[in-house]
Amino acid sequence: MQTTFTPEQLTDPGTSRANDILRACVHCGFCTATCPTYQILGDELDSPRGRIYLIKDMLENERVPDEKTVKHIDRCLSCLACMTTCPSGVHYMHLVDHARAYIEQNYKRPLSDRALRWVLARILPYPYRFRLALLGAKMGRPFMRFIPDPRLRAMIEMAPKVIPPVSCNDDPQTFHVADKKMRVALMTGCAQRALNTDINDATIRLLTRLGAEVVIPKGQGCCGALTHHMGKETESHATAAKNIRAWVAEMDAGLDAIVINTSGCGTTVKDYGHMFRNSDLAANAARVSAIALDVSEVLMKLDMPEGDAKDTKVAYHAACSLQHGQQIKTHPKTLLKKAGFTVLEPADSHLCCGSAGTYNLMQPEISGQLRDRKVQTLEALKPDIIAAGNIGCMMQIGSASETPIVHTVELLDWATGGPRPAGLDRNGPQTPQVPILR
Ligand code: SF4
Numbered sequence: 001m002q003t004t005f006t007p008e009q010l011t012d013p014g015t016s017r018a019n020d021i022l023r024a025c026v027h028c029g030f031c032t033a034t035c036p037t038y039q040i041l042g043d044e045l046d047s048p049r050g051r052i053y054l055i056k057d058m059l060e061n062e063r064v065p066d067e068k069t070v071k072h073i074d075r076c077l078s079c080l081a082c083m084t085t086c087p088s089g090v091h092y093m094h095l096v097d098h099a100r101a102y103i104e105q106n107y108k109r110p111l112s113d114r115a116l117r118w119v120l121a122r123i124l125p126y127p128y129r130f131r132l133a134l135l136g137a138k139m140g141r142p143f144m145r146f147i148p149d150p151r152l153r154a155m156i157e158m159a160p161k162v163i164p165p166v167s168c169n170d171d172p173q174t175f176h177v178a179d180k181k182m183r184v185a186l187m188t189g190c191a192q193r194a195l196n197t198d199i200n201d202a203t204i205r206l207l208t209r210l211g212a213e214v215v216i217p218k219g220q221g222c223c224g225a226l227t228h229h230m231g232k233e234t235e236s237h238a239t240a241a242k243n244i245r246a247w248v249a250e251m252d253a254g255l256d257a258i259v260i261n262t263s264g265c266g267t268t269v270k271d272y273g274h275m276f277r278n279s280d281l282a283a284n285a286a287r288v289s290a291i292a293l294d295v296s297e298v299l300m301k302l303d304m305p306e307g308d309a310k311d312t313k314v315a316y317h318a319a320c321s322l323q324h325g326q327q328i329k330t331h332p333k334t335l336l337k338k339a340g341f342t343v344l345e346p347a348d349s350h351l352c353c354g355s356a357g358t359y360n361l362m363q364p365e366i367s368g369q370l371r372d373r374k375v376q377t378l379e380a381l382k383p384d385i386i387a388a389g390n391i392g393c394m395m396q397i398g399s400a401s402e403t404p405i406v407h408t409v410e411l412l413d414w415a416t417g418g419p420r421p422a423g424l425d426r427n428g429p430q431t432p433q434v435p436i437l438r
């Protein structure tokens with residue numbers, strides 16, 4: 001694609017990177033075939049190629065973003081299916097991230113939008129604030145029909161019925177092992193710590209059982225993805241910088257990997273090197289990204305023992321951030337099969353479930369359609385269990401499926417001597433079913 005940025009414009013590192021990405025696009029349109037929003041809405045401007053044109057026009061002309069451009073960029077899930085499909089290697093993620101930051105700096109959203117985004121950015125990345133908000137949402141549920149904004153209704157409806165007690169395993173500490181094969185830091189996350197403490201507990205049990213010493217570093221927190229996807233660079237970089245400092249302190253004491261069990265966070269941490277490329281933290285950010293691994297990648301190195309064949313059918317949901325963001329497609333299925341589960345895959349497994357960070361709260365209508373489509377394809381397999389590697393997908397699918405959904409590590413932990421995952425004994429949807437708001 002030809003671009004017309006001036007030499008002066010290209011002195012800005014963000015614009016220069018956008019220029020390189022835009023020039024790689026040959027407008028072939030292959031990406032439209034796998035874009036969930038294009039499939040649902042059928043509008044070229046809701047396809048990757050359409051969005052690329054909108055971003056190009058906005059950046060080249062240094063335009064104040066208009067409502068139309070913002071609407072179509074906001075509707076993008078950042079699922080990155082387009083990156084998997086693109087034959088030209090267009091790095092859509094960096095392009096849309098830059099466009100979102102540009103919009104955040106140059107566009108004045110309606111007051112209700114600004115208020116909503118402000119609240120989300122100040123609650124979701126902080127586990128204790130998020131817990132309080134979940135309690136508030138539970139109390140607000142009986143009054144939901146009086147709330148006119150569908151996004152606020154979606155937020156209340158997504159709150160789980162049961163809020164787990166705080167897990168002391170998430171506090172800074174070291175889980176020692178007798179016969180140490182590796183030393184890893186576990187990123188305990190933010191929203192996950194409020195919504196489901198079983199996942200980190202199972203991860204720690206599993207890793208230590210397989211010989212990995214697990215450190216919960218002091219000072220780590222949200223990876224920054226939630227605010228990064230809202231274009232709030234100052235906030236996302238501030239939380240990411242704290243993580244880099246916390247992890248580098250542990251790396252200096254010897255660390256083989258930073259283990260991440262929320263694939264949405266993993267995609268972002270693996271991109272810290274790019275996010276901080278022009279800052280004082282560039283070298284350390286690159287070091288962090290180089291050893292950031294999804295938990296399934298670490299488990300593949302740890303030689304998990306084979307489990308007996310079980311009469312249990314697991315439908316594996318591939319989170320977009322894992323299959324497209326990190327290009328990890330086989331590890332979770334290989335591990336589940338090795339543990340003795342029968343692994344099934346749904347039709348259209350490349351398509352997003354509609355969770356996508358805060359997308360299900362900001363765009364409840366499109367998100368609801370994607371969720372229902374995903375649940376349909378998963379339940380068509382008649383599985384005993386659904387497994388996923390990302391808390392966002394688990395909440396989204398769990399809100400509409402009768403089949404219990406748990407994290408892949410919970411099943412692997414169970415198969416290698418851990419307790420039966422608590423999520424398996426749950427009846428019906430984990431959260432009340434969210435009506436599709438059309
Ligand atoms: S598939 Fe790649 S090169 Fe083709 S239009 Fe999409 S982004 Fe551009």
Ligand code: SF4
Nearest residue numbers: 035076077079080082
């Ligand atoms: S990230 Fe997903 S929703 Fe956004 S343009 Fe690419 S395929 Fe479409």
